[in-house]
Amino acid sequence: MTPTAKILLLGSGELGREFVISAKRLGCHVIACDSYPAAPAMQVADEAEVFSMLDGDALGRVIARHQPDFIVPEIEAIRTEVLADYEAKGFTVVPSARAAQLTMNRDAIRDLAARALGLTTSPYRYAESAEELRTAAAAIGVPLVVKPVMSSSGKGQSTVRDLADLDAAWDYAAAGMRGDRVRVIAEGFVDFDYEITLLTIRAQDGVHFCAPIGHRQERGDYRESWQPAAMTGAALAAAQDMARRVVDALGGHGIFGVEFFVKGDAVIFSELSPRPHDTGMVTLTSQALTQFDLHARAILGLPIPGMTQFGPAASAVILADRDAEDFSVSGIAEALAVPADHVDVRIFGKPVTRPYRRMGVALARAADAESARAAAINAAGCVRIVYGDKT
Ligand SMILES: Nc1ncnc2c1ncn2[C@@H]1O[C@H](COP(=O)(O)OP(=O)(O)O)[C@@H](O)[C@H]1O
Ligand SMILES: [Mg+2]
Secondary structure (H helix, E strand, O other), rough: OOOOOOEEOOOHHHHHHHHHHHHHHHOEEEEEEEEEOOHHHHHOOEEEOOOOOOHHHHHHHHHHHHHEEEEEEEOOOHHHEEEEEEHHOOOOOOHHHHHHHHOOOOOHHHHHHHHHHHHOOOOOOEEOOOOHHHHHHHHHOOOOOEEEEEOOOOOOOOEOHHHHHHHHHHHHHHHHOOOOOOOOOOEEOOOOEHHHHHEEEEEEEEEEOOOOOEEEOOOOOEEEEEEEEOOHHHHOOOOHHHHHHHHHHHHHOEEEEEEEEOOEEEEEEEEEEEEHHHHHHHHHHHHHHOHHHHHHHOOOOOOOOOEEEOOOOEEEEEEEOOOOOOEEEEEEHHHHHHOOOOEEEEEEEOOEEEOOOOOEEEEEEEEOHHHHHHHHHHHHHHHHEOOOOOO
């Protein structure tokens, strides 16, 4: 059979793996790429390529060799100039090379959202030295959140509550920077009531929204998420309006994870990913079409007629706590026996563990979001990484 489409997936983690499954169900041929072999998405893809996606020459060679219909980034750390070159040559980058470029730099997407579109954000300044950070802090005040403009998963990010800690925050950010840009964003700390991800789909038949996803972060990484997050109608309408404006400004087809802080009825735009979002793993159990199905449909130009939500659901992550190659996973039976309307687990099959590395996720549905959260956390706690002798 001639495939529906040929997809080059850049990044092969757990989000990529679920996306490959969704794309394969629609008849696509998928080449999964990452910097290490046997990555989660490679386990289910048609072909795999192992190289650093920050190596522009290697990336260009792989695109040229496979001639994909769609280039689908799954991660931020990609030589995005190469994506722009290939887009100019007629290849389709999802959702667009510009979206990939703008969102890999916190300053670029913040300037678009706050300055060009006028969305409400926390007060912010940029700094390229410890001294400039002091000036920024004097203007914004404490508490202050300092983040490298190029970083993800909380790397190099810290909250400064006392100006005496500012130099340490600079040093920590400088050590956590990715790429060659020595620049941080200093943001006023938002004392939010809760934070959400609004999965927003830009498809051939318009812009669609999933029910808002609440989540809890620790050390810059998500620990649990639930859907729907309880929000007032006014707050949800404000978030949807902002999400629509920012995805329309970025253009292209695909799903976007748009992050907001909410305090009362005030909705503050934080950041977004032009791809499935880790907190959106809850959709593996909460919706008829998961965020991965929706991404695949949007990319392929298919319609999205409805968004069936099955009711309160939650996800909770399963983390490793050390470096190991020799390990196994146990406790799945106990996890699946946790009482709830529905419980499931996904084990990512990553070849090695690291401290805090996400190895799996537990999913649950229940009568209300609190019960679903409790069940997902309980199930995640049942799953144990058992380390072998060689660790
Ligand atoms: N200005 C802020 N005020 C309060 N909390 C923040 C702020 N910025 C980030 N955070 C917290 O840190 C988490 C990670 O920050 P984020 O900007 O989303 O970085 P990343 O790209 O690593 O996800 C957020 O989900 C939120 O919990
Ligand atoms: Mg984030």
